[in-house]
Amino acid sequence: MSKPLSSHVTVPLPQAMWNRIWTCRTLLKIKSFLWKAVGGALATGMALSKRKIPLEPSCPRCGAASETIEHIILANPFAKAVWFGSHLALNPYQSQSLSVPEWIMNWSSLLILGKEESRKDMSLCSFIAWNIWKARNELVFSSKAGSPYEVLFNPQQAHSELFTLRGSPPTCNHGVRNAPDLPLYWKPPISPTFKLNTDAALTFKKDKGDLGFVMRDHSSNMVYASSEPNSFTSMLLGEGLAIRLGMIQAIGEYIDHLEVESDSKKMISFIQDPSRNALADISPVVNDISHLSSFFRSISFSYIPREINSVADSLARKALSILCRIDWPHSTPWLQEVCLSDALALTHLFQ
Structure with a gap:
């Protein structure tokens, strides 16, 4: 009717x-x-x-x-x-x-x-x-x-x-997003450390996956940003692949000190605690990440809410519409806008 x-x-x-x-x-x-x-x-x-x-x-x-x-x-x-x-x-x-x-x-x-x-x-x-x-x-x-x-x-x-x-309507709260130890905004790292934010996206039919990552310095300046189509069948595996991809790039950029942030709490927990038995499909990726960590003088892995992982999220979504990896120029307008929104949020917080 x-x-x-x-x-x-x-x-x-x-x-x-x-x-x-x-x-x-x-x-x-x-x-x-x-x-x-x-x-x-x-x-x-x-x-x-x-x-x-x-x-x-x-x-x-x-x-x-x-x-x-x-x-x-x-x-x-x-x-x-x-x-x-x-x-x-x-x-x-x-x-x-x-x-x-x-x-x-x-x-x-x-x-x-x-x-x-x-x-x-x-x-x-x-x-x-x-x-x-x-x-x-x-x-x-x-x-x-x-x-x-x-x-x-x-x-x-x-x-x-x-x-x-x-504002957003009330949602079910399991004590994660509002936990006192979680950041409420994206924060730049302290020099000489660089920060790597990563994310993954999966199509509705789960037949195509996509990865995105961004590296920024202590002044919030973008050092590297990339989107890459990939093939995986679970978001957890995709999140691990995105972290691994970003770490490989950081090694190629001769970065010695790195902070890694992801909005996948489960993947971060597997990386932080090697004694946990990772699922069979993600175990090789977790092992790769552990091995790659030895290439840095210092490295840390942290979980952050999706709301403050917007740049990596946008990069992963971009990969849904491309056929091969794209390393985005620093002058890309939409990327500048998303990065600027993170920086402005931080500035406004302390005004």
Whole structure:
């Protein structure tokens, strides 16, 4: 049974679509935009052409023959650059037949970092889609082309402010995240030590895994950042592979003093206590990490909450959309932004 529709929506939509849009944690105007987008009620070039309005139906940005809503927010090169440049590192239009309703319903399968994290990421998807649409309108009506980075910065900042103001709903607390000995923000190491943050990501079907790591110095400056597609079937193994990958790079950079941080408490516990019997699939990786540790004059391993491991998390997500390892230039805009957010959080804490 479908919900009663606004007069602006031209096609009937199922209950599941209604629930997905109107329960999304986003602004009311963005919910309205998404509702119109899935209902075929936005004034795209093709939509206006079908209504016999004498306007050019092609895309004003790339010249494609049919400017549909799918083309605007998912398929054109500008939109693809925005999505891939975001923290989500998405390539949303891998299938030419994918519609906006199907894409929205697929949000939960694309983002698998747990219920609360997925809700935040679905909300960010809504902000990005809205700002891509706004950028298209600025191009059409004001001849302002803009850049993917400009379009991306606004929704991520607004989304962050929304969650800061509203806060997150109560969640089950097992005494881990709020433990007094856990850091509440990312802290740079003390010179001459470097800090390595690592993370892993696993696709929904668990048929592809991805690794990310970042090394920074005592001034929070990025020394090295990398994303690498990999193959593993469990997150625990992936977390170990990410730590091993980052340590190998640190050895190659002639780093003598290293702090390693991961948001996998179990993997850190196996590394810190060699007497524990590690699972069969991760035992070789734990042994490798133990051996690599001998190459450093000093090294430590610490667990941190996911919330303050955002740079490594973003790097791991980037690997979901690439075919081979990428060592990111220091000047990469989205990477600078994520690293800067960590540094600013630290600065604000002590103001």
